């Protein structure tokens with residue numbers, strides 16, 4: 001018997017996107033233009049192309065301008081940085097996202113560092129990561145921001161909760177830990193060298209799994225009543241008769257339902273929140289660049 005609540009990220013994200021769309025007209029009447037998001041995709045990875053297309057669709061649906069730049073896989077570092085600089089200088093662009101990972105011959109950090117911090121809607125530049133660590137206002141990476149929104153919506157005050165973040169990536173694990181710390185959680189950051197992960201997960205009221213390994217976190221590791229945020233999006237090898245493999249998270253969902261009090265599903269959990277938060281960050285960046293107060297309630 002499982003009484004776990006399924007946290008509906010898809011529905012929450014739809015609501016957030018509707019609130020963003022409602023806030024766009026006020027920005028437009030104040031500035032005479034719409035917020036703009038530029039997405040840069042290098043190479044022809046099929047999954048990346050799908051994400052970029054859905055980001056573009058969501059951007060336009062929210063009443064914003066979407067600028068897509070697709071570059072060939074053999075694009076040179078200087079060419080990519082030149083494009084980023086051009087987007088930095090473009091007044092109609094408020095947010096710049098360079099889809100990661102980049103092809104191996106490109107220096108990801110150097111490319112990200114070229115993004116103007118005021119347009120850094122992915123929250124990856126040293127200025128953004130530094131401001132988050134310092135507790136100063138800035139732009140926060142979309143996946144952790146969306147995960148935190150779901151946690152606060154479900155739990156309310158997070159103060160004093162024991163949280164474990166499994167994974168220490170720049171895009172998810174580290175900023176997630178910072179956000180939880182800022183909410184007064186006691187935060188453990190676990191990673192591939194962590195000893196006895198199960199015992200540490202068993203202590204946690206909040207578990208954020210962001211390791212990128214299919215169904216790695218088992219349900220019987222959980223403390224009864226734990227709230228689980230599953231950031232993983234792993235496509236299993238296609239089974240007999242299927243063209244696409246099944247999408248699963250980093251948590252063994254079926255067994256987690258037994259002990260968790262709430263859990264985000266994959267798909268339909270954190271993924272849709274990432275895209276909604278990208279629009280949120282673009283709208284916020286647009287307001288700040290225009291010298292306007294941050295939009296309320298986002």
Ligand SMILES: Nc1nc(=O)c2c([nH]1)NC[C@@H]1CN(c3ccc(C(=O)N[C@@H](CCC(=O)O)C(=O)O)cc3)C=[N+]21
Pocket residue numbers: 051097098099100101122142143233247266267268269270271272273274275
């Ligand atoms: N600079 C950068 N920033 C990113 O934020 C970034 C990136 N690079 N590279 C790739 C990953 C991946 N990513 C996803 C966003 C939404 C879904 C999403 O909406 N997923 C749906 C289902 C997707 C499906 O069915 O394939 C869901 O979970 O319900 C997934 C993945 C953002 N990423």
